[in-house]
Amino acid sequence: MQNSSTQDRNSLQGKKIAFLVTDGFEQIELTTPWEKIKLAGAEAELIALEEGKVQGYHHLDKGDAFQVDKSIADVSADDYDGLVLPGGVANPDALRTDQNAVEFVRAFFTEQKPVAAICHAPWTLVEADVLDGRTLTSWPSLRTDIQNAGGNWVDQEVVVDQGLVTSRKPDDLEAFCSKAIEEFAEGKH
Template sequence: MSTALKGKKIAFLATDGVEQVELTAPREALEKAGADIDLLSIKEGSIDGYHHLDKGDPFKVDKLVSDAESGDYDALVLPGGVANPDALRQDHAAVAFVRDFVDAGKPVAAICHAPWLLVEANVVRGHTLTSFPSVKTDIVNAGGHWVDEQVCHDGPLITSRNPGDLDAFSNRIIEVVGR
């Protein structure tokens, strides 16, 4: 186990419909680097992961996002999937939590469709991001600049396109949070 993130506390924010590998791969990489992880959600108990459209495994929720404080964490990770960020962007507490991180200049890492939550939080204007291609128009309409790159890091925002980018995504989070 690496100690690059020893003493760092990282929040993952997700709900039902999360793309399972976009939750598990970064979580495992960050835990291996020494980080303490909390899974936050808009519902108690557990959330259901998905392998694209097929139901995956349940994941125990550590805390409701409405009960969490951004000041308790060093970074925020937003896994994708389609249903997950679409549900989260309709929850006031989830959107406010994301906005608090960006306003504080803390790292927020979003992959695939998760930048929808950044759009909803109104934090993409003037930033360069990447995402799943279908989110491009939303990013541009919100004042962001979209690029087709494996990982993009602009200010507090770290973004990636899809599960094929998970290694680069996880490594960039470790690099940024470990500074």
Template sequence: MRIAFLVAPEGVEQVELTEPWKAASDAGHEPVLVSTESGKIQAFNHLDKADTFPVDEVVAEASAGSFGGLVLPGGVANPDFLRMDEKAVAFVRDFFEQGRPVAAICHAPWTLVEADVVRGRVLTSWPSLRTDIRNAGGTWVDEQVKICDHGSNQLVTSRKPDDLKAFCDAFVHVFAGEAG
């Protein structure tokens, strides 16, 4: 299945992009880098510039319907940029409306808050998002990985890079239609 990895042109935490990308690829999926601008995105190792990665599709021209699932890597700046882009927010919302699985790690749930899709869901994130998630109608838990079945789709969330193995294992199973 094609899996969209939505990132801003700058600010994604590199390991939160590369490890899930590898897990998706190793599971036989086709990861596709989607961003708000064409060209390359600039990844970071915390606050230091890391590698750049080529954009496969621009969100304004992408359709949630052409993907089986969505992965939202974190980084502090990445989801903050994404939540300010109406097309990126609409793209995320479309996955929920179409019942497709979504996975988000660290600060990435900020984009979910902006898309107004956390209401009634249980999720985890970097701890500083706890109040934002609660104010948006979600329930925040401090767990390594949380799989939330709500409505017609599943949401997989994790707190931080240290949780990447559990996050990758969980979203690969969920995206394959297996029990978490």
């Protein structure tokens, strides 16, 4: 019997996954899913509000800067098989004020493509108005925002609802990545 990491190694072959961030993202919530999704065979692209570099954080401390592959103005959900939204407080708060970013996120739901969002990332989903009737989790402080957007908030390590994968925090990354890879492998919902 193969272990899950061996099974996952080619499960995303031929898939292209977008990672949407801006300055202030939680670095481990980008780097861990990025590595696992690439190991599963997918092509990954880092999308940001502008070209250049974006600044990661380790909670409140500056982390590394990452080279952006494409700006939000130059991409379409049509170009990707799935979307990952890392958290961090500043990142989704800035993304939800950018109309191009909000429309990009909304398009994944319109096209019924899988989306994985962790920690504070569901703030962008609230703004995209895609949570009505869905069950999800997040960092606990987003509970009221999610409920006000029509979502059912639960306190669980990982939740999957019609292709939407959510988790609460970096401690949940193993379960988050595993479920995200499953949903990306299955495709449209």
